[in-house]
Amino acid sequence: xxxxxxxxxxxxxxxxxxxxxxxxxxxxxxxxxxxxxxxxxxxxxxxxxxxxxxxxxxxxxxxxxxxxxxxxxxxxxxxxxxxxxxxxxxxxxxxxxxxxxxxxxxxxxxx
Amino acid sequence: xxxxxxxxxxxxxxxxxxxxxxxxxxxxxxxxxxxxxxxxxxxxxxxxxxxxxxxxxxxxxxxxxxxxxxxxxxxxxxxxxxxxxxxxxxxxxxxxxxxxxxxxxxxxxxxxx
Numbered sequence: 001x002x003x004x005x006x007x008x009x010x011x012x013x014x015x016x017x018x019x020x021x022x023x024x025x026x027x028x029x030x031x032x033x034x035x036x037x038x039x040x041x042x043x044x045x046x047x048x049x050x051x052x053x054x055x056x057x058x059x060x061x062x063x064x065x066x067x068x069x070x071x072x073x074x075x076x077x078x079x080x081x082x083x084x085x086x087x088x089x090x091x092x093x094x095x096x097x098x099x100x101x102x103x104x105x106x107x108x109x110x111x
Numbered sequence: 112x113x114x115x116x117x118x119x120x121x122x123x124x125x126x127x128x129x130x131x132x133x134x135x136x137x138x139x140x141x142x143x144x145x146x147x148x149x150x151x152x153x154x155x156x157x158x159x160x161x162x163x164x165x166x167x168x169x170x171x172x173x174x175x176x177x178x179x180x181x182x183x184x185x186x187x188x189x190x191x192x193x194x195x196x197x198x199x200x201x202x203x204x205x206x207x208x209x210x211x212x213x214x215x216x217x218x219x220x221x222x223x224x
Contacts, residue, residue: 031209031210032209032210034212034213036213043201043215043216043217043218044154044201044213044215046212046213046214049210049211049212051210089153089154091154091213093209093210095209096161096208096209096210097142097144097161097167097208098156098159098169098170099156099209100156100170101146101153101154101155101156102153103151103152103153104153
């Protein structure tokens, strides 16, 4: 079992503010790093899959960066909106068939 | 496309009973997997399959069996339910392997008394 850690565990953001949080993972045997958004009472939905060191991905106001050499990824939310409230999961793909998920960062955006 | 479907949505079992959680996808995905979600622990991989006839164990396989006779279906069998198996179970599929984005089913909430 590999260590995939997400921090912080939760954060509260005022509407309009920007925020970011971290996923750290082992720097060896790297295949891919995934980010998912998980809203209450729904299923996780994919945001990004990143495979190369230095990758940067963007979807609307959400973006992510990847550093495979030091084993971390950042997820950024610019100008947070209440609809961004969700748990954000990262998952480390360390072998062909296996994904190891972090425990998630719960984001609450208040108007 | 229905995507990934799971049945049932809710189930209550008594200790020692067996049952099968169903998962199907209509996207012709080769890779399918089962996770359980427990508070504070994120999603943990139970079993996965990279194609029909091929399955392998994940992080927490004990007490569960799987088979993959078709591309579309990947049932999860609980052999003898235990209270520790009370959880929410998610099935997921993707194009080829864990390297591709996963599509999750709606989940099955299982309670073992």
